[in-house]
Amino acid sequence: MNDHREAPLLDVRSLAVSYGDVEVIWQADLMVPKGSIVALIGSNGAGKTTLLRTIAGALPPRQGAIRVDGTDVTGDTARDRVRRGLVLVPEGRRLFTGLSVYDNLLLGAYARADKAEAKRDVERMYALFPRLAERRRQDASTLSGGEQQMCAIARGLMAAPRLLLIDELSLGLAPSVVEELITALKRINRDGTSLLVVEQDVAVAFDFADLAYVLDQGRSGAGGPVADVAADPAVRRAYLGI
């Protein structure tokens, strides 16, 4: 691909990933256009976390290519990908225990050179998630599940991502908290950050994403504009029970 202006922000082609000899992803294809919100759905064990970790550079693929703005980053380290703007909010949030909300947020900016600007960004995170402002001095491990997710997303944003990858946005959280998170994500997206979100609640995913992709036992299934995927009879049967 020579015309990088036309390339999607993220382009995943024919990806295959294994843990040792155990093949987990056989054929994954996915695209995130600039400025979009993309949902990745699929049942437990389908390989969603593996796919996100591979995109973020935590796992090497066995086959296939990952491109950012048309540039092949398949061989790049995780740190290089953070510099390119790919930032992962991991499953289970993985906050730094024993550190305050504030310190967790600042650590999110570790790869940035503009430390003064990063400090100003902490204030932007507090504006986005007022609950974090109230708890800025609190040990992050003492936050509620919803607050931990806010802190994990804010920490990810502190890396100044162009594409934020979020693994299991709503898992274990109350519907009112999920609504709060989605309102914040829509704002983040309006401000220019693209999103790739693994979401087990398919109705929630269809509600806020522009595009959706199904991963079924390590293979890409339906994918495209959310209205098309939501109308797919196989998707409706498998994931919506209708």
Ligand SMILES: Nc1ncnc2c1ncn2[C@@H]1O[C@H](COP(=O)(O)OP(=O)(O)O)[C@@H](O)[C@H]1O
């Ligand atoms: N570190 C690992 N080593 C070996 N197998 C793993 C590892 N992590 C996940 N798996 C396996 O890979 C498959 C996909 O897992 P995962 O990517 O976590 O799926 P999902 O996030 O869709 O639930 C599962 O069968 C899981 O048991």
Ligand SMILES: [Mg+2]
């Ligand atoms: Mg997972």
